[in-house]
Amino acid sequence: MPVQRRRGRRQTEPWRRLARHTPVFELSARLGVNCFLGLVATVSLVRLVPYLQAQVQQLEIVRHELDQAEVTHARLRADFDRYFDPTQAGRVIQEQTGYRTKSERQVVWTD
Numbered sequence: 001m002p003v004q005r006r007r008g009r010r011q012t013e014p015w016r017r018l019a020r021h022t023p024v025f026e027l028s029a030r031l032g033v034n035c036f037l038g039l040v041a042t043v044s045l046v047r048l049v050p051y052l053q054a055q056v057q058q059l060e061i062v063r064h065e066l067d068q069a070e071v072t073h074a075r076l077r078a079d080f081d082r083y084f085d086p087t088q089a090g091r092v093i094q095e096q097t098g099y100r101t102k103s104e105r106q107v108v109w110t111d
Contacts, residue, residue, distance in 0.1 A: 082088055093099055100106070 083092055090101075
């Protein structure tokens with residue numbers, strides 16, 4: 001009678017069991033890291049939106065003030081050019097002092 005050998009289950013070594021599940025662990029780790037990075041990016045963007053809105057409001061205020069300053073500058077520049085223009089000096093003096101040249105005569109209309 002031949003001796004029957006019992007074929008037992010081979011014990012797999014722990015590293016072989018782990019090696020079989022390595023792709024699952026790697027995929028899980030990648031998904032976890034990518035989800036974490038996505039969450040961090042989303043939170044950062046949400047925190048930046050109010051800052052961006054505040055900057056836009058400040059920019060609008062500055063643009064409005066710049067427009068007012070440009071209008072004021074244009075008016076002052078025109079006055080400066082008029083007062084320091086040699087061709088208009090006589091007219092400016094006449095406006096400010098009432099001085100008239102000798103060749104001018106005052107005309108008074110009567111009924």
